Amino acid sequence: MCAETQVLTFPGECTSIHAAGRSPVRGDQMVSAADLEATARGVRKRLVRMIYEAQGGHIGGSLSCVDLLVSLYFGVMRYDPSNPGMSGRDRFILSKGHSVEALYCVLARAGYFPEERLSEYGSFGTMLHGHPTMKVPGVEIPSGSLGHGLSVGVGMALAAARDRARYRVYVLMGDGELAEGSIWEAAMAGAKFGLEGLVAIIDSNNLQITGSTDAVMKPKDLAGSWRSLGWVVQSVDGHDCEAITRTLRGLPLAHGCPTMIIANTVKGRGVSFMENQAVWHHRKMSAEEYEAALRQLESAQGGRPS
């Protein structure tokens, strides 16, 4: 490794982050898989309602990443919603900014702002823009233009490494987003700087607005691409909150390098007629479709809709 790695390597304390009394840790307050799944179900219902009432939104990708967000915010990350700028907080960047409805619902549920404010979504002058902005408590960087988040995450994790701070930086990207070249610039940088505190997650649902990511543009060997650049790579079922939480809490998988979690997901997850349908990237729901979606989410057991 380059000389810089020595300066930057974490002192081997990562797996004990949550046991070391580093309060406040929202994640430690709700750790059972059942709790996480119930939360995810609530978030799905809320974001479907939000998008229906606003008559617009990126519903497929939001449903796809709910379990990842819920696991992060209620099972893994350290933060204090009453003090969003807390210096030692873990950072989350939604690089796939169009899944903003899921993020808003999770931030509200985590306590960053009152859940009633979600009803403002889609109205003039609201802080809840159609992509994340700094006006929303808990948002670390604006996003919406794809391919930006990982570089910003590298910067945040590099600051932690240089300052010997212990916080982690989580960056959630879409698989379609990987066609943006800037991501690969950041991938090289994360590895060069040996950023053990940097955790990238791909919401790998294999769909984008045009259709299959396989057909549109995708690395031939997704995991191998990242490995070859110096990342340690782990795959996980992106809808299994227990597996996601266990994996993220078990990091780092190796010292002196950043982590890539490839989360295998289903676009539109939880609403049968939206699942794996590219058209639901941001299609508007009819009243009937909305009622049907809510019914399915209500009747789902343990976050495992049929």
Add this chain to the structure above:
Amino acid sequence: MTGTGKSCRSEFSAALLHAMEQDPRIMVVASDSRGSAALTDVFAALPNQCVEVGIAEQDAVGIAAGLAQTGKRVFVCGPASFYSARCLEQVKVDVAYADSDVKVVGISGGVSYGALGSTHHSLHDIAVMRTFPGLGVYLPCDRAQTAAITRMLAELRGPAYMRIGRDPVPDIYDDDHGITFTSGRACLLEEGRDCTIVAAGEMVHPAREASRLLRARGIRPRLVDAWSIKPLDQDMLVRSAAETGFVFTVEEHSIYGGLGGAVAEVLASRCPVPMRLLGFPDEWLPAGTSHELCRHYGLDAEGIARAVSGALTERPGQGSPGSRETP
């Protein structure tokens, strides 16, 4: 060129190094641009405050924004041609929209790179940078001003773009380390009543030389250094327009959207007077050194003086009726 032997960029790096020694939160990000930005000494002296990302301007700006969002105060430095185009979206979103404490420093701006050609010229940077809300745009004209604005940026929280040139330039201001400039306050370099010449960056020197030529011909221009293009010193410009009745702008930039555009936007609504915008026309430039290019387009002292005296004599009521069109 009657240069002093020391360039603005070396003055910038010396001032930056001093600021970094005083404030360990200040960091610098380079993209294989240490040489261009004269940052080699800074990287050697303070490695823990320096970041090299390779030839990747988008990554450089994104990383700079990420560092800044943790409380660092970041200067990201490289050729102006690339930092105002290749990573423009990162400057827009990660820096300006995010209100990140990042100073984008475009080195060798304008036609500094001369013979390297249009890929390396930045004749669009002012136009694009000044449309981003919250992003200051500054063009120092000499060594003392470069050092002073660098000190100012090291103190000023928030996003900004500074463009500096490549080669040594003559001094405009006294090389006094106590000199200070205030964002949004232009500098009145020479008093005059016959017209106003507003210049910025490395065009201030030929504009001053042009003013001398004009004075010898009986025309007394007022000379304003509008180094702070955003925020712009609107009041001084309006006052000068009202008192002199004719405004010329001189810039090492496209005539579209740069200093001339910024001044015209203000005067059009607050004090419309005849104007001429001196800059590079809407065409790709021929091969040539920066001095050859400036001379070719009338951006040397003689060319500026010629444009000013010509326009003033053509002014309605001053001889043959002239056109009010900008060149």
